[in-house]
Amino acid sequence: MPQAPPILTFEDVTRIFRLRRGFFAESKTLAAVDGVNFALRKGECLGLVGESGCGKSTVGRLACGLLRPSSGRALFDGKPLPEAGADSWAAGRIQMIFQDPSSSLNSKRSVYASVAEPLAARNVPRAERRERAEAMLAAVSLDGMGKRYPHEFSGGQRQRIAVARALVTHPDVVICDEPVSSLDASVQAQTLNLLRDMQERLSPAYLFISHDMAVVGFMCERILVMYLGRIVEEAPRDALFENAAHPYSQALLASASGGRWEKKLPPLLAGEPPSPLAPPPGCSFHPRCPQATAVCREEIPAWKDVSPGQRARCHRL
Ligand SMILES: Nc1ncnc2c1ncn2[C@@H]1O[C@H](COP(=O)(O)OP(=O)(O)O)[C@@H](O)[C@H]1O
Ligand code: SF4
Ligand SMILES: [Mg+2]
Secondary structure, three states: OOOOOEEEEEEEEEEEEEEOOOOOOOOEEEEEEEEEEEEEEOOOEEEEEOOOOOOHHHHHHHHOOOOOOOEEEEEEOOEEOOOOOOOOOOEOOEEEEOOOHHHHOOOOOOHHHHHHHHHHHOOOOHHHHHHHHHHHHHHOOOOOOOOOOHHHOOHHHHHHHHHHHHHOOOOOEEEEEOOOOOOOHHHHHHHHHHHHHHHHHHOOEEEEEEOOHHHHHHHOOEEEEEEOOEEEEEEEHHHHHHHOOOHHHHHHHHHOOOOOOOOOOOOOOOOOOOOOOOOOOOOOOHHHOOOOOHHHHOOOOOEEEEEOOEEEEOOOO
């Protein structure tokens, strides 16, 4: 199958946060995202996986214009991504689904109003908005429930409403940031299936963010592995699950249950990752890496190709 062209591209994107603790304290800087490159292709589901705090949500917010890069470029459809807002030319073309569905639903507005709202930014006539919002609610199995309010629904149903709202504009890109992490296990699979189903019908590209390797493995055909602000491996799903090249990817796979790595590797990820305020020099994974050598403590590893579509940053390759 020929590769689809990119719709969203990160070129060396870095995002620095400046932290100031108290008036006289020296301000500190933190690179939440450090030199990230990737291309999300039209219609694909690209996974972004890593432990909490590694910078996934910051990538997601950069990818929809909620944050600006400190350096580098984020391109949408070949043009610099505009700041998010109703008057932006990209409004409605990039949508977000968050971990907590309540953050995209207004408790004082009917479900119908919340779902129809993104259409206003696309200048869809009022009568058509109602029709399309109703069709979306039916598509997420909440037929005829538009007049109710968010509190009348369960967590899983509220996330389905958030899915309807995100997809009502027929966006090119949907950033899904931990969309099932707040849901009960029984509802997670249902919600993931709904997202897949919607992708088949409307063909948006998903940037699918999760800390859970099993979830990205289920959803995504290609996966980026992130550690302390940097992408350390990029691979097709099967290559990653069968033959992960980076010790950090292997450790994540070992801690996800049921995979072939489960019994092969000791649980490597004891303890928390180091603080991004003081990242270790060289390969920032070296304090936790069982394969680290002297060079790992000094030099940041360059990308090395591993197999078609798979590359990783590790001195051992
Ligand atoms: N607005 C902000 N100001 C300061 N630090 C931030 C801000 N947003 C995120 N961070 C820090 O950036 C790092 C990455 O955060 P985040 O992108 O939320 O990670 P993840 O989604 O992978 O858990 C964390 O250390 C976090 O504390
Ligand atoms: S570069 Fe060294 S420390 Fe980093 S993952 Fe590879 S072996 Fe481990
Ligand atoms: Mg996050």
